[in-house]
Amino acid sequence: MNINVENNNGLCRLRIEDEMTISTAAELKRVLFDNLAGCRELEVDLSHVNEMDTAGFQVLYLARREADISNKVFRIVSPGPKILSVLQLYNMKDFFGI
Amino acid sequence: METDPVLQTFIIESTEKVQEMESALLQLETSPEDEDTINALFRAAHTIKGSAGVVGIDNVEKFTHTVENVLEKVRLGEIRVTADLIGLLLRCCDHIGHLLESLSAGKDPEENPELKTEGQAIAGELSAYLAVEGQGISAEPDKETTAQGSAPETLTWHISLRFGRDVLRDGMDPISFISYLSKLGEITGLTTLTDAMPPAQEMDPESCYLGFEIDFRSDAGRQAIEDVFEFVQEDCEINIAPLHGNKPSRKAADTAAGKQTQTRESGSKVGGTIRVDTDKLDQLINMVGELVIANANINQQAKRIGDNSLLESAFALSRLVEDIRDRAMKVRMVPIGETFNRFRRTVRDFSRSTGKDIRLLISGSETELDKGVIEKIGDPLMHLIRNSADHGIEERDVRLALNKPENGLIHLNAYQETGSIVIEISDDGSGLNREKILKKAVERGIISPGQELSDREINNLIFEPGFSTAQKVTNVSGRGVGMDVVKRNIEALRGSVEVESREGKGTTVRIRLPLTMAIIDGFMVKAGASFYIIPLDMLDECLEMSDEEKHLSFKRNYFSLRGTVLPFLRLRDIFNEPDGGNQREHMVVIRYAGGKTGLVVDELHGEVQVVIKSLGRVYRDVKGISGATILGDGTVALILDVPGLVRNGTRKRRSGL
Amino acid sequence: MARTIMIIDDSASIRMVVSIALKKAGYEVIEAVDGKDALEKIKGQKINLIICDVNMPNMDGISFLKTIKQDPNYKFTPVIMLTTESQEAKKQEGRAAGAKAWVVKPFKPEQMLAAVEKLVLP
The missing domain is CATH 3.30.565.10 (Histidine kinase-like ATPase, C-terminal domain)
Incomplete structure (x- = not known):
């Protein structure tokens, strides 16, 4: 997994690459939360993610929940088919505004 | 014959394993205690059995399974390695070899009677070793019954899942299970529950915090749905219930107790059988017996009253009771x-x-x-x-x-x-x-x-x-x-x-x-003041005796049944019943041990189904009685021990009576 | 990207039967004859699921399981253990080592496929 971070005036753009799975979930959580703490708006680009399992989903869910609690904007963009199928299966597209 | 590559591989590999078994056996002749050799021997047999099962060569699988069972006991030290055992196991190797040769020649070993006899003989000797410990029970799960349970009826189910914390670490992902579930039917509703997820700092990204409430339409049946989650059933709460419209509805929001029973249910399915104290079983069967009697009484009353709808209900009840009786009996079989x-x-x-x-x-x-x-x-x-x-x-x-x-x-x-x-x-x-x-x-x-x-x-x-x-x-x-x-x-x-x-x-x-010890179909007669039951399968026919026949018979000591001699016994005499002054008597012809004997009784009361009660002390020494039963109205009837009666009768006649 | 499954069993015919069934369903299959062989072949491979016999020469299934659970690359990889009903003690040991999925030998190819599909979609 590779995460590309771009900070711009309170808007943070993260681009995650490869997989969001249990093998990378700890790392994913750390990066997401580190960046969430320092911004007003977090945008997560999932277009380069080719795999997401339940561990990856949980971290994504947690980040969104944390953003809501602290009144920040959280948005995922360009989810690929793998991501969509998980969100579809879990009936969580609405939660992420997709 | 067309060469099947899987079969070819199987034959080559198993032939090698047989050779490995042989050399291990020969080694055991000099060092019978060597653990490594015993393990190697076991493993080789195990591989042959496993492969045969997967490839579908049943006879090799079955035979090697018996061999493996013996070797397992050897491995556990329950059977000692002796020269005899080695000899027998070498013959096992030969037999497996013969089976493989037959397969390799494209011939089904099942069709070779010599091979079959050889296999049966050796298997017989092997099971003598197994019998020592009282025969391991082959826990073959009853696939048929499971399949029968799932009638192809489309039902809506509600499935509640709470995944255990460790499932992800164990490589199990709810995504896979739910996707697999959707292959068996249609997920009509799904809610992902996340309330178990702790605050961000405490959340362990490798733990699973999810739960699901799923509505699922499928004709797959409960067993198939349960099987989807078989790998996680020990670590998860799983509750599968049929939903409204299907029969008794059980809501997902079941009580904790309800949930527990469900989990236990699915847990107990693994074994397929439960041990039951025979006393409990006997009590149950006794109760079923009482039920049969009570039911007979209802039938009598219904007939007496003659109300049609009552008769119909009584008839329906009888059928159910008979069914229960049969099933209860089967439990004991x-x-x-x-x-x-x-x-x-x-x-x-x-x-x-x-x-x-x-x-x-x-x-x-x-x-x-x-x-x-x-x-x-x-x-x-x-x-x-x-x-x-x-x-x-x-x-x-x-x-x-x-x-x-x-x-x-x-x-x-x-x-x-x-x-x-x-x-x-x-x-x-x-x-x-x-x-x-x-x-x-x-x-x-x-x-x-x-x-x-x-x-x-x-x-x-x-x-x-x-x-x-x-x-x-x-x-x-x-x-x-x-x-x-x-x-x-x-x-x-x-x-x-x-x-x-x-x-x-x-x-x-x-x-x-x-067939069963507890209930018999009988024919009820009366002699003097008492009722007697004759086992129905021994009853041949009933005749009314004319006065003339009666006198003649008692003079000659036999009855003329359509020209043949029929020895007979008078129940009243045997059991010292008082003469009821009944002039009409009946001859009941019973068939036993290839011969016929007549029993003279006062009244015929027809077929009954009775539950055998063990005899109290009073009756225990009475010859010719094998048990007693209580009739619907509370009267006691005695069950005739026909073999005993006939034997005594014959002896009396022989000794010149 | 097809999912890759490793089948470890000392029986060539079992490997063949499983391999044929899985390939037909769209999985990639890597075969290994025992634990030792598997450790060599697994290096650098992305494996989505491992099917592993318990009873094998040169490193049995449980030892293999314990070894890969130490490897960060494979510690979360699901493992299906192959066993016979008589090996209850082994099963306990394997469970403690993290093997939750068990398939009892002998199995039919379609049973194996169903077990695999419950854990990893093709």
């Missing part, structure tokens, strides 16, 4: 195979100690008998088998001189015949010697000289008390238990025994046992 298998050892030991080479052939192992009967039939069978081995099968040189196969054969067979179970013990020995039996019977005063007897009667003299024709008493069968005891034990089970024999060819002892 166990296959006789295990009892039969115990005798492999007996025969083997006998062969060894006497030098007679005797083979035991077992068939009908799957025949089921009441548990109570099974427990009591072992001893009589043991005696009969020893008798066959000892007195039936000739010494080896005698057999050879008679042009018989060197090996003697004892065949144990069981099957069901209308209303009863038949067990046969046959041997291919010398058969019964008619002259010798007659001589002995006269000597012992069992018959009078010159008495005319049919072959059948002569053969069955061996069951008379104090009869024994053995030339020498060996330590095997000469244990002071005569065939009369065997017969008594069998009759105590409401069974009968007879012997058939052809001189020089062999003897067959045939035991007939009732």
Whole structure:
């Protein structure tokens, strides 16, 4: 997994690459939360993610929940088919505004 | 034959494994305790069995499975490695080799009778080793029943899932299970529950915090749905319930108790069986018996009242009660195979100690008998088998001189015949010697000289008390238990025994046992003031006796049944019933042990189904009674011990009465 | 990207039967004859599921399981253990080592496929 971070005036753009799975979930959580703490708006680009399992989903869910609690904007963009199928299966597209 | 690459691989690989087994066995000859060698031997057999099962070569699988079972015991130190065992296992290797050769030649080993006999013989010897510990139960899960349970009916289910924290770490992902579930039907609603997820700092990204509430439409059946989650069932809460409209609805929001039962249910399915205390079972069956009686009473009342809708309901109830009765009875039924298998050892030991080479052939192992009967039939069978081995099968040189196969054969067979179970013990020995039996019977005063007897009667003299024709008493069968005891034990089970024999060819002892011990279909009669039950399967016909016939019969001591002589007994006389002053009497003809006997009674009351109660002390010593029952209205009726009655009657007549 | 499954069993015919069934369903299959062989072949491979016999020469299934559970690359990889009903003690040991999925030998190819599909979609 590779995460590309771009900070711009309170808007943070993260681009995650490869997989969001249990093998990378700890790392994913750390990066997401580190960046969430320092911004007003977090945008997560999932277009380069080719795999997401339940561990990856949980971290994504947690980040969104944390953003809501602290009144920040959280948005995922360009989810690929793998991501969509998980969100579809879990009936969580609405939660992420997709 | 077209070469199937999987089959070819299997043959090559298994042939190698057989060679590995052989060399391990040869090594064990010099170092019988070597653990590594034993493990290697086990592993090779294990691989052959496993592969055969997966590739679908049933006969190799079955045979190697038995070999593996023995080796497992060797590995656990329960069976010691002896020269004999090594010899037997080497023959096992040969047999597997033969099976593989046959397969490789494109021939089904099943169609080769020689191979089959060879396999059966060796398997028989192997199971003697297994029988030592009381036979491992083959826990073959009953796939058929499971499949039957899932009728192809489309139902809506509600599935509640709470995944355990560790499932993700164990490589299990809810995504996969739910996706797999969707292959079995349609997920019509799904809610992901995330409330178990702790605050961000505490959340462990490798733990699973999710739960799901799923509505699912499918015709797959509960078992199939449960199976989806089989790998996580130990670590997760799973609740599967049919939803509204399907029959009794159980909501997902079940009570905690409800949930627990569900989980336990799915847990207990793994084993497929539960152990039940026999007392509990007997109580249940007793209650079912009471139910049958109560039901009979209702039927009587309904008939008396004559109300049609009441009759209809009573009829419907009867059918259910009968069904319950049959099922309750089946619970007590166990296959006789295990009892039969115990005798492999007996025969083997006998062969060894006497030098007679005797083979035991077992068939009908799957025949089921009441548990109570099974427990009591072992001893009589043991005696009969020893008798066959000892007195039936000739010494080896005698057999050879008679042009018989060197090996003697004892065949144990069981099957069901209308209303009863038949067990046969046959041997291919010398058969019964008619002259010798007659001589002995006269000597012992069992018959009078010159008495005319049919072959059948002569053969069955061996069951008379104090009869024994053995030339020498060996330590095997000469244990002071005569065939009369065997017969008594069998009759105590409401069974009968007879012997058939052809001189020089062999003897067959045939035991007939009732299907169940607890309930009988009977025919009720009245004599004097009491009611008696005659087992229905022994009833032949009922006749009304005219006064003339009555007088004539009592003078001659027999009844003329369409020109043939019918010996008869008067129930009133036997049981010292007072003469009720009833002028009309009836003759009930009963069929037993190949002959007919008449019973004179006062009234006929028709067919009844009764539950046998054990006799109280009062009745225990009354001859001719095997049990009692309580009728719908509370009256006691006595169940006639027909074999006992007939025997006593015959004896009285013989002694000149 | 097809999912890759490793089948470890000392029986060539079992490997063949499983391999044929899985390939037909769209999985990639890597075969290994025992634990030792598997450790060599697994290096650098992305494996989505491992099917592993318990009873094998040169490193049995449980030892193999314990070894890969130490490897960060494979510690979360699901494992299906192949066993026979008589190996209850082994099963306990394997469970403690993290093997939750068990398939009892002998199995039919379609049973194996169903077990695999419950854990990893093709």
